[in-house]
Amino acid sequence: MTSISSDISKEDPEQLFRVLEVIGQGSFGVVCTCINTVNNEIVAIKFLEMEAEENSSLKREITILKNTFNCPYIVKYHGCYLKENNLMIVMEYCDGGSILDIMQMCTLTLTENQIAAIMYQIVEGLVYLHSNKILHRDIKAGNVLVNKAGNAKLADFGVSAILVNTGFKQKTVVGSPYWMSPEVISPPKGSNGYDSKADIWSLGITAIEMAESKPPLFNLNPVKVIFVIPFRQAPTFEKPELWSKEFNDFVSICLNKEADKRPTAKDLLDHPFIRKGKENSSHIISELVSECIPVMQEYRKKRAQEEEEEEDTDDANSNNGTTISSSGVQKGTILKLNTITQKATIMTEDGQEKQGGTFIYNNTGSSKTTMNGSGTVVFSKSDMDDDEFDSGSVVFRGSLSEKFASHLKFRQQQQQDDDDDDDEDDDDEGEFDSGSVVYQKSPLEK
Numbered sequence: 001m002t003s004i005s006s007d008i009s010k011e012d013p014e015q016l017f018r019v020l021e022v023i024g025q026g027s028f029g030v031v032c033t034c035i036n037t038v039n040n041e042i043v044a045i046k047f048l049e050m051e052a053e054e055n056s057s058l059k060r061e062i063t064i065l066k067n068t069f070n071c072p073y074i075v076k077y078h079g080c081y082l083k084e085n086n087l088m089i090v091m092e093y094c095d096g097g098s099i100l101d102i103m104q105m106c107t108l109t110l111t112e113n114q115i116a117a118i119m120y121q122i123v124e125g126l127v128y129l130h131s132n133k134i135l136h137r138d139i140k141a142g143n144v145l146v147n148k149a150g151n152a153k154l155a156d157f158g159v160s161a162i163l164v165n166t167g168f169k170q171k172t173v174v175g176s177p178y179w180m181s182p183e184v185i186s187p188p189k190g191s192n193g194y195d196s197k198a199d200i201w202s203l204g205i206t207a208i209e210m211a212e213s214k215p216p217l218f219n220l221n222p223v224k225v226i227f228v229i230p231f232r233q234a235p236t237f238e239k240p241e242l243w244s245k246e247f248n249d250f251v252s253i254c255l256n257k258e259a260d261k262r263p264t265a266k267d268l269l270d271h272p273f274i275r276k277g278k279e280n281s282s283h284i285i286s287e288l289v290s291e292c293i294p295v296m297q298e299y300r301k302k303r304a305q306e307e308e309e310e311e312d313t314d315d316a317n318s319n320n321g322t323t324i325s326s327s328g329v330q331k332g333t334i335l336k337l338n339t340i341t342q343k344a345t346i347m348t349e350d351g352q353e354k355q356g357g358t359f360i361y362n363n364t365g366s367s368k369t370t371m372n373g374s375g376t377v378v379f380s381k382s383d384m385d386d387d388e389f390d391s392g393s394v395v396f397r398g399s400l401s402e403k404f405a406s407h408l409k410f411r412q413q414q415q416q417d418d419d420d421d422d423d424e425d426d427d428d429e430g431e432f433d434s435g436s437v438v439y440q441k442s443p444l445e446k
């Protein structure tokens, strides 16, 4: 990597960008398409809310990979802006959304050829990142974005780097357990943490996710899954016979429980499954995205209408005034975002200033456990209700290995007390605190 800029742009984002549409919602905020009023470029902006005290430290410490990656397989980050308590991360817009969006909104699983085409480009992205000593740490279908031009791009590592390295949102940094490698959850004795092979494991899980629409163990809640992965045999396809020998082999070598024995991303470029994917990769992805875009637009429109109807009903009941839904946000210039009240002030296209509406998704201070579509769950201790965990990521205070060790001790004690104890049916809830960092820093990642 050649350069890392370490600043937040001084320009006023309100002068620079106009919101077009809300296109997605993650654990920390919404993502909108916006138009850059200077060059008319359409970009995607992720709005992250933060608390006042985070704001000042963030200003000093933020490190964003800004215009750094000149790699076609990685979503470009254009910069970062701060407005009130909102951090806005501006990035390249991918018109096909994520692979998860495609699978969910179009209710489809991908064909082996499509998976191979996408996997080839992700592997190229990983080769680039790993050769620059950067780990992604959150490879999953929800973080692979695609476009009509036929590109598949890795997204979101820049954001997790901000979240982890700056302490921003430390209480709610998330990971995605279903995709986590055994050594990330439970580092082997004497190891210095994990390395790029953790991404290779997540890649194998993502391949299964694309083929079966869910990662392995998705039926278990994400808290429990953390304690299952290190002990279970490496996952495979539910029905291996549906897939070619090459694809089965690709998945099995990525999902070797011994990290050292997994191939590097560079090795994978020579794998027959990836070599097959390379042929016609752009064309296959382009065709897939072009077919899916109209269906996704229709889906979003319907969702926005449904939300508006729901909000109309809520308003009629609560008499709270107008709301702007997260997916039905009004077009216009963002004037102000108040993340405490979750209200936005927007200058609409006819020049009127409108206030109200939930703009930034924010679960801070709320007693709710929330889950987004890409399998991320954010919770606090008081929220740990089993019913709410059917997918996603978890958030802990302290390092995951500490948690795992304490859990293990607890588990051994329990087993002594009761031999009939069943591992999977146990209630792990009492073991966790709310908040904080799942990932450990890799020695590679400097």
Ligand SMILES: Nc1ncnc2c1ncn2[C@@H]1O[C@H](COP(=O)(O)OP(=O)(O)OP(=O)(O)O)[C@@H](O)[C@H]1O
Pocket: 023, 024, 025, 026, 027, 028, 029, 030, 031, 044, 046, 075, 091, 092, 093, 094, 095, 096, 097, 098, 101, 142, 143, 145, 155, 156, 174, 372, 373, 374, 375, 376
């Ligand atoms: N650059 C982009 N281009 C197009 N769509 C995007 C872009 N970035 C994000 N999105 C859309 O916004 C959604 C939310 O993205 P975001 O990164 O906030 O959350 P996530 O990755 O889905 O979840 P989490 O934050 O829990 O990992 C994505 O699922 C995708 O649909």
